[in-house]
Amino acid sequence: MKKFINDPFDVVDEMLEGFLAVHSRYVRKMESVRAVVRTDAPVQGKVGIVTGGGSGHKPAFIGFIGKGMLDAVAVGEIFTSPPPNAILEAAKAVNSGRGVLFLLGNYAGDVMNFQLAAEMARAEGIPVEQAIATDDIASAPKERINNRRGVVGEFLIWKTVGAKAESGGTLEECKAVAEKVNQNTRTLGVASAPCTVPAKGSPTFVLADDEIEYGVGHHGEPGTARIKMVPADQIAERMTLEIIEDLPFKPGDEVAVLINGLGATPALELYIVYRRVKQVLNAENIHIARSYVGEFFTALEMAGFSITLTRLDSEIISLLDAPADTPYYRL
């Protein structure tokens, strides 16, 4: 493991120290716990949007804290859910009286810790609702859609829900947006090289020189198949068709396309992938209304990418286009 770190068990604290110093205009850390909140939290009259999860996904999660997106993030160890008290303190810090919405991915640790935090928060009289992302179609068959993991589709949920909250939406309205976007979002990822969790020191998986992991998760979770590396156009087409079939997306649908780099894959390759996705969607008569290409939700230095499609309606579009001012996303 060749990483620019010090003690593997200090990486999150040291990263946070740097991050907070660079982005002090946007965020501050809570005294007692590892939670990062908007400098202007709680924003009066606004529903508080809280998410959290393991570290190692930059720019997610903390890179999207700010006006129009997230109010607070509970920060866990690398790929490990944050503890309940961090989530609870985050909730307290952003609650202006209109309640707090927890947004999380569908990971055992996150689900448990957010549930415990939710109980504690409610015990303290804070109205809390939660919405769980499940966009990764490779993580479970459609029959068990509720077992699917949330991946980069969460970015689109944060953006839209954040905009809804900023515009004065109620806790229920914000939750409804999260659920609508999640229901209309599908993601599929592939990896050509693994990442290494500092504490473990060895790669999360091993691939042959000509293999890729098809359907990989955001932490190196095994996908649905190990396939031989083929030209980008073939991979992108296969993935896009599988995504289209899953929702299913229909001719005439308006969609947002998100190509997310998992860490080590150059933007050059992401745009080559986007090019093919666009060709496939055009052929299917599915209209691309919004496009996002880059790194939104990485897995340390994993090499690979994911393709996300979201079926749009006028509300989702206007929420996607609403202003945002965060360290890593400004609109």
Add this chain to the structure above:
Amino acid sequence: MKKFINDPFDVVDEMLEGFLAVHSRYVRKMESVRAVVRTDAPVQGKVGIVTGGGSGHKPAFIGFIGKGMLDAVAVGEIFTSPPPNAILEAAKAVNSGRGVLFLLGNYAGDVMNFQLAAEMARAEGIPVEQAIATDDIASAPKERINNRRGVVGEFLIWKTVGAKAESGGTLEECKAVAEKVNQNTRTLGVASAPCTVPAKGSPTFVLADDEIEYGVGHHGEPGTARIKMVPADQIAERMTLEIIEDLPFKPGDEVAVLINGLGATPALELYIVYRRVKQVLNAENIHIARSYVGEFFTALEMAGFSITLTRLDSEIISLLDAPADTPYYRL
């Protein structure tokens, strides 16, 4: 070589096709040549800012085309200078009559092709000046400072010069800003893993599992030493002190710090590096006025980072803070 590409010799054209589709709000491609320009070029009454170079450096160069930064970019093959006609057409497209400034790194191919393009442009009556970035202190000793290569310091030049031009600066004033920023900017990079140019198919260099290339260039140019991997704090401190000594930066100086990821290195590590750089500067009583951490100028999937320091004055600060609206940098 495991890359998400098709024919290695089509990567730039296919990348461009995707990029232009995603960012059509900001940029368009010229008909005849591989040059990308602002959709609203030429901007009346504004000096045109043109840069260019080899591809594979995303978000540089084309990711920074837009209001307040670049007007046009001549796009070369991977790590290969663009030809004169691409540069010439870019210059023509952005010249509103107030002249065009060429910004380039100090690479043989770029220098030759920009020189030829400048001659052609002048022959067509376009006032052209050029400024060459030389911020990489590892690429030549200080006595031969004009042989040094330009690296990510160019981002700060694009930002400040772009702001100067946007605010109505003359060709000479814009050139003066470029030269001032360059003279006050120093960069030093390290790599822990190489990148692979698709056309070549093999890594640009080979490192042992415990080695890093100290002083590496943006294309995998060998640095000043091969050293054993040590904790991030040690590397960051050594690099920072070397940079401080080179200018030299003095106690009381106000500086901008830029930590640039070379491609595969996670933001997590960049912030850990930033943390140590800040500690060192504090100890030296050098004041950090602005900080930039992320990927600004990559080398495909190379793993590593660079540290850049720029000595600031009130003009540079205000130009850094001026609004910008480009695909990859908004302020």
Add this chain to the structure above:
Amino acid sequence: MADKITSDDILRIIKDMCDTLEQEKEYLSELDGAIGDGDHGVNMAKCFRDIRKQLPNYENKDIGTILKSVGMIVLNSVGGAMGALYGTMFLRLAQEATGKEELKLSDLVKMFEAAEKGVREIGKAEVGDKTMLDTLAPAVASLEEAEQNGKPLADALADFEVAARKGMESTRDLVAKVGRSSRLGTRTLGHQDAGATSCYFILRAFSRVVRSEQTK
């Protein structure tokens, strides 16, 4: 008074956990590395280090107070599934021991029944899913049985430890159904579950300490 567990015993038990989980750090991470993300030993060691720091403050505290503090630390120090699961386990143990200076076997049974219930509620795992529950559930059952058969505390805890160990070992032949390793499906066969193993060490501390008392 070997038919009772005192606050001092609980202190020694917690101390035994701290020592064991420090010693077994590598082993647990190795087990987790085979089918998980390899951090279980570190996670457990980390939070029991935090607990060790509190040991001095536990002097002369009642058992409920000690276990509650332990539970809060476990819950909030490392996060992850284990923080929630073991945190809940200790907090439920504490609840049933509120204000108590000593524990009879019957108290211990109530405490562990509550603990198992808590772990099941929060984790939603079943016995056979290849988790810590495969260690905890049979151990609790054996404790209930021992009580019904009127066994003395020490013998009951001996059964408790044996049942826990058997439960732990049973996970080697199970396919993970929940948690991180469940992704590997049948690839998890042949590997002993890390959480089941740390759970064994934690439960074993009770019998080890109390029975060493015996032999004094």
Add this chain to the structure above:
Amino acid sequence: MADKITSDDILRIIKDMCDTLEQEKEYLSELDGAIGDGDHGVNMAKCFRDIRKQLPNYENKDIGTILKSVGMIVLNSVGGAMGALYGTMFLRLAQEATGKEELKLSDLVKMFEAAEKGVREIGKAEVGDKTMLDTLAPAVASLEEAEQNGKPLADALADFEVAARKGMESTRDLVAKVGRSSRLGTRTLGHQDAGATSCYFILRAFSRVVRSEQTK
């Protein structure tokens, strides 16, 4: 009329370059791969493919016009140092041949002197820096010498080719001082320079074609 090079000869010469650089694509990239970025063969093949497309339009054009078109294509197709260098070389050759339907040895000397000058100006390399100039410079010198010694065109071009080959081979024992490979310093020893090699193929085309005329 073997003491002259006609427009048709020039066409055949350009065609010979197109064929050779296509054939030698792998070889040149291999040479460049050893101490550069391995794209030289591809770069050259790419731009001479563009040139081949233009060949039909060159019929009945004067030599200056043909070479100017070739120069513009080389200059603008691939970019990189080589585009600028070879582009300049061909454009300077063209300048000295403006309007000419045929070339005497004396014309050829002037053309190549201008070409060498152009390459030196733009590239700022010296003989011995391990570049195409190590092929070009001695070849031009031999051409001048042959003219002074009143040699016939074909013999002069024979010397020209030999000098070019010797120059190319000389780069094997040189340390690269400019261009991409200069980064490797002494590690470049023992490797023949790619640009020097492609330059040999280009210069050889002149002698090959003209001398094959002879033997008709």
